[in-house]
Amino acid sequence: MPIPLQKLFTYRITAAEADFIKVGTRVAVPFGKSKIYTAIVYEKHSEEPKAYEAKEIFQILDDAPIITQIQLQQWQWIASYYMCSLGDVLRAALPKAFLLESETLVLKNNSFEDVSILTDDEYLIWEALEQQSKLKIHDIAKILDRKGILSVINGLLSKDAVDVKEEIYEQYKPKFVKYLQLHDSYTTDERLHQLLDDLSRAPKQREVMLGFFQLKSGSEEPVLMQELIRKSNSSTAIIKALVEKKVFDIIKVREDRVSFQTDIKPIHELNAPQLVAFKEIKGVFDQKEVCLLHGITSSGKTEIYTHLISETLAQGKQVLYLLPEIALTTHIISRLEHFFGDKISVFHSRYSVDERVEVWNNLLVKSDKAQIVLGARSSVLLPFSNLGLVIVDEEHETSYKQFEPSPRYHARDTAVMLGHLHGAKVLLGSATPSVETYYNAKQGKYGYIKLDTRFGNVMLPEIELVDIKEKHRKKRMKGHFSDRLFLLIEQALGEKEQVILFQNRRGFSPVVECSTCGVAPQCPNCDVSLTYHKFNNELRCHYCGHQQPLPKTCPACENPTLDTKGFGTEQIELELKELFPEAKIARMDLDTTRGKYGYQKLLRSFHDQEIDILVGTQMLTKGLDFKNVSLVGVLNADNLLNFPDFRAHERTYQLMVQVSGRAGRDQKRGKVAIQSFNPYHQILQQVTTHDYAAMYQDQMNERHQFSYPPFVRLVRIVLKHKDFVKVDTAAAWMGKSLVNSFGDQVLGPTSPSIGRIRNKYIKTILIKLPAKVSLKQSKGQIQRIRDSFMAIPDFRAVQVIVDVDCY
Numbered sequence: 015m016p017i018p019l020q021k022l023f024t025y026r027i028t029a030a031e032a033d034f035i036k037v038g039t040r041v042a043v044p045f046g047k048s049k050i051y052t053a054i055v056y057e058k059h060s061e062e063p064k065a066y067e068a069k070e071i072f073q074i075l076d077d078a079p080i081i082t083q084i085q086l087q088q089w090q091w092i093a094s095y096y097m098c099s100l101g102d103v104l105r106a107a108l109p110k111a112f113l114l115e116s117e118t119l120v121l122k123n124n125s126f127e128d129v130s131i132l133t134d135d136e137y138l139i140w141e142a143l144e145q146q147s148k149l150k151i152h153d154i155a156k157i158l159d160r161k162g163i164l165s166v167i168n169g170l171l172s173k174d175a176v177d178v179k180e181e182i183y184e185q186y187k188p189k190f191v192k193y194l195q196l197h198d199s200y201t202t203d204e205r206l207h208q209l210l211d212d213l214s215r216a217p218k219q220r221e222v223m224l225g226f227f228q229l230k231s232g233s234e235e236p237v238l239m240q241e242l243i244r245k246s247n248s249s250t251a252i253i254k255a256l257v258e259k260k261v262f263d264i265i266k267v268r269e270d271r272v273s274f275q276t277d278i279k280p281i282h283e284l285n286a287p288q289l290v291a292f293k294e295i296k297g298v299f300d301q302k303e304v305c306l307l308h309g310i311t312s313s314g315k316t317e318i319y320t321h322l323i324s325e326t327l328a329q330g331k332q333v334l335y336l337l338p339e340i341a342l343t344t345h346i347i348s349r350l351e352h353f354f355g356d357k358i359s360v361f362h363s364r365y366s367v368d369e370r371v372e373v374w375n376n377l378l379v380k381s382d383k384a385q386i387v388l389g390a391r392s393s394v395l396l397p398f399s400n401l402g403l404v405i406v407d408e409e410h411e412t413s414y415k416q417f418e419p420s421p422r423y424h425a426r427d428t429a430v431m432l433g434h435l436h437g438a439k440v441l442l443g444s445a446t447p448s449v450e451t452y453y454n455a456k457q458g459k460y461g462y463i464k465l466d467t468r469f470g471n472v473m474l475p476e477i478e479l480v481d482i483k484e485k486h487r488k489k490r491m492k493g494h495f496s497d498r499l500f501l502l503i504e505q506a507l508g509e510k511e512q513v514i515l516f517q518n519r520r521g522f523s524p525v526v527e528c529s530t531c532g533v534a535p536q537c538p539n540c541d542v543s544l545t546y547h548k549f550n551n552e553l554r555c556h557y558c559g560h561q562q563p564l565p566k567t568c569p570a571c572e573n574p575t576l577d578t579k580g581f582g583t584e585q586i587e588l589e590l591k592e593l594f595p596e597a598k599i600a601r602m603d604l605d606t607t608r609g610k611y612g613y614q615k616l617l618r619s620f621h622d623q624e625i626d627i628l629v630g631t632q633m634l635t636k637g638l639d640f641k642n643v644s645l646v647g648v649l650n651a652d653n654l655l656n657f658p659d660f661r662a663h664e665r666t667y668q669l670m671v672q673v674s675g676r677a678g679r680d681q682k683r684g685k686v687a688i689q690s691f692n693p694y695h696q697i698l699q700q701v702t703t704h705d706y707a708a709m710y711q712d713q714m715n716e717r718h719q720f721s722y723p724p725f726v727r728l729v730r731i732v733l734k735h736k737d738f739v740k741v742d743t744a745a746a747w748m749g750k751s752l753v754n755s756f757g758d759q760v761l762g763p764t765s766p767s768i769g770r771i772r773n774k775y776i777k778t779i780l781i782k783l784p785a786k787v788s789l790k791q792s793k794g795q796i797q798r799i800r801d802s803f804m805a806i807p808d809f810r811a812v813q814v815i816v817d818v819d820c821y
C-alpha cells in the first residue's frame with residue numbers, strides 16, 4: 015500500500031483471479047472504512063490472516079506487472095536498511111500517475127418514480143441526473159452551490175433514488191500526434207488536379223495542398239499536421255475545413271513526450287592515460303562489482319563513462335547514469351545525446367508525471383529509448399530489466415542522500431545494491447571522493463583507479479589564498495572584495511575572459527540586525543532569524559517559507575536602525591555592479607534558476623559569453639566546462655569551514671577543489687583566489703596543493719578519535735511536537751531506553767541549533783553503531799524501542815523520524 019504501514023496486507027481473490035493476477039501488478043483495494051488505494055501485489059499465498067478478515071480486492075488494474083521482482087527485492091532492502099515502510103519506498107518510486115485516484119459517481123436509479131418524496135435540493139440533483147445520468151461529487155457541489163452536499167446524497171440514497179459508484183481513473187494521458195493523409199477518393203492524378211482547380215477560390219486551402227505535396231514528395235508516409243501548418247503558414251482551422259471536405263484523413267499516433275533527435279557522432283577516442291584507466295576499470299570489473307574512479311577535474315571521466323556505456327549497450331544491456339542534481343542533467347544530456355541520440359531517457363522530478371510514466375514503461379518493455387537512463391536520486395528506484403552498468407557521477411555529493419521525506423536513502427549506496435541485485439557493475443566517479451568511499455576502496459571492498467592528468471595537459475589552476483583579516487586591518491577591502499581579488503577580476507575582464515565568483519549563501523543577507531539593540535527579527539514559526547531579500551524588500555524564513563515586508567523600525571526597540579549584516583549572492587551582485595559598471599553580471603542560485611529551463615538558460619548565456627561575471631552558490635561547482643573562464647574567486651571560505659558538522663572540513667575541501675576546477679580549461683593556466691580570515695587552516699593549505707591523500711588522512715584520524723563514519727554508523731532519531739514539554743518528556747524516555755541497549759554510544763537528547771521549525775519543537779538523539787556490531791540486530795533493537803514508544807498513549811502524537819546513515 016502506498017501508505018506508511020509496517021505490514022503487508024492480505025486480500026481475498028478468487029481462483030480465477032489468482033490465475034490472472036501476477037506479482038508486481040496493481041490492484042485497487044478497499045482499506046479502512048471507505049478508502050480505496052492502489053496497491054501492488056507483493057505475493058500470492060493461501061494463508062488466511064489471523065488478526066483480521068481478508069477483504070476482497072476491488073479491481074485488477076494491470077494485466078502485466080509494472081514492477082519487477084528485482085525492484086521488490088531492492089525496495090525491501092531499502093525498507094529494512096533505512097528503517098522505513100515498504101509503502102514509503104513505493105510512494106517515492108512510483109510516478110504519481112500510477113497511483114490511481116478514485117472518484118465517487120452518483121448515478122440515477124431508473125426504477126425510481128415517486129419524485130414527490132424528494133426535498134427541493136434532492137429534486138435539483140434528480141433533475142440534473144435526468145440530463146446527464148451520472149454526476150461527480152464536485153458537479154453536485156456546483157449545482158447546490160454549498161458544501162453540505164453529503165446529506166443530500168445520503169437522502170437520495172436512502173430513498174433509493176440514486177446509486178453511488180467509485181470510478182477509478184488513470185491520471186496518465188498519453189500524448190497523441192496528428193498526421194494527415196489524403197482521403198481514399200483522391201488516389202488518381204486526375205482527381206487531384208481537379209481538386210486544385212476547385213480550390214482556386216480558396217487560396218489558403220490551395221496553399222496547404224501544395225505544401226502537403228511538397229512535404230510528401232512522392233513518399234507513402236503520412237505528413238505531420240503541425241509541420242504542414244508551419245510549412246504552409248496556415249492554421250488548424252484551415253486544415254479542419256479540408257478534413258470536413260473529405261480531402262484529408264487525420265491519423266492519431268501515440269508519441270512519447272521526450273525525444274532527442276540529433277545526428278549521432280562516434281564517441282571521442284580516449285587519450286593514453288584515459289585508455290589506461292579505462293582498461294584498468296574493466297580489469298577491476300572482472301573481479302569486483304564496484305570501482306571508484308578518482309580522476310582530477312577535467313581528466314575526462316565523462317569520456318571514460320561514454321566508452322563504458324557504449325560497450326554495455328553493445329551487450330544489449332541497460333545503463334543507469336546517476337547525477338547528484340537535476341540542474342546537471344541538462345548539461346550531461348547535451349554531451350551524451352551527440353553519441354547516443356534517442357537511446358537516452360531522462361528521469362527527474364522536474365519532468366511531468368506523464369513523461370515519467372513514459373520512461374518507466376519504456377524501461378519495463380526494454381524499449382530502445384530507455385537503454386540509458388540519466389537521472390537524479392530517484393531514478394535508482396526504476397524498473398530496470400536488464401541492467402549492465404551504473405555510473406554514479408560526483409559520488410561525493412551529499413545531495414545523493416534523501417533527507418525528507420522517508421525513505422531517507424542514499425542513492426549511491428542504493429545504486430551499489432541495485433548493481434548487486436542485477437549482477438551489474440557500478441562505477442563511482444569523483445575528483446574528490448567521499449571519505450567513506452575512499453575508505454571502502456582502501457579496504458579492497460571497491461576497486462580503485464586513479465586518473466591524474468588533465469585532458470590536453472591543461473595545467474591545474476594556481477590557487478592563491480587571500481588573507482582578508484589582514485586586508486581588513488590595512489583597509490584594503492572594497493565591500494567584500496580584497497584589493498587582490500579586485501585586481502585579478504580587472505585583469506581577467508581586460509583580457510576578455512570570464513570570471514566565476516563563488517559565495518556560499520543564498521539570499522541577500524542571512525541576518526537583519528538592529529544596530530541599536532542588537533535584536534534580529536525572528537520567524538514566528540521557527541527558531542531562526544529571518545533572511546532579507548533585497549529585490550522585493552522582504553524578510554523570509556528559509557525553513558517554513560514565512561515572508562513579511564521588511565519593517566521600517568526594529569520590532570524590539572522601535573528605532574529605525576535595522577541593518578543588514580553578513581552577505582549573500584544578491585549583495586555580491588550589487589557590489590560588483592558598482593565596482594565594475596561596464597561588466598555584464600549575473601547571479602546563479604536557487605532564486606534565479608527556478609522552472610524547468612531556468613538553469614539551462616543562464617548557463618547558455620554564460621557559455622555564449624553574454625555574461626562576464628557569474629556569481630553563484632554551490633550550483634556553480636559541478637561538472638560545468640567553460641572554455642573562457644580564467645578566474646575563479648571564492649569570497650569567503652570560512653563560513654564553510656566553521657559549519658558545525660563533522661563533514662564540514664571534507665566538504666570544504668571538495669567544494670574548493672571542484673570550484674577551482676572551473677578555472678582555465680584550455681591553453682592558459684587558470685587562477686583561483688580564495689579569500690579567508692584563516693588562510694593557514696590545514697584544509698585550505700591542502701586545497702592549494704591538491705593534496706587529497708593528506709586531507710583524507712587527517713579526516714580519518716579525527717573520525718577515528720571522535721568515533722564518526724566510517725568507523726561507526728550513525729542513526730539519528732528526531733522527535734517533533736508542538737508542545738515543548740511533551741517532546742522533551744518523550745525524548746527523555748526514548749533516550750533512556752536507547753541508553754539501556756546501546757550504552758554510551760547514545761548522544762543526547764539535545765535540541766538542534768534550530769530548535770523549532772514550523773511551530774514544532776525538535777529533539778534529536780544520535781546513536782553510533784560500531785562497524786563490527788551486527789547492524790541488523792541493532793536496528794531490530796531500535797525498532798523495538800520505537801514500537802514500545804508508540805504504544806505509550808501520551809507519546810502517540812509525537813512525530814518520530816529515524817534517519818540511518820544520516821548527514
Ligand code: ADP
Pocket residue numbers: 282283284285288309310311312313314315316317469639
Ligand atoms: P571530467 O568529467 O573528468 O571533469 P570531462 O570529461 O568533462 O572531464 O573532460 C573535460 C573536457 O575535455 C571536456 O570538454 C571533454 O569534452 C574534453 N575531453 C576529455 N577527454 C577527451 C577526449 N578523449 N577526446 C576529446 N575531448 C576530450
Ligand code: ZN
Pocket residue numbers: 537538539540555556557558559560772
Ligand atoms: Zn520559519
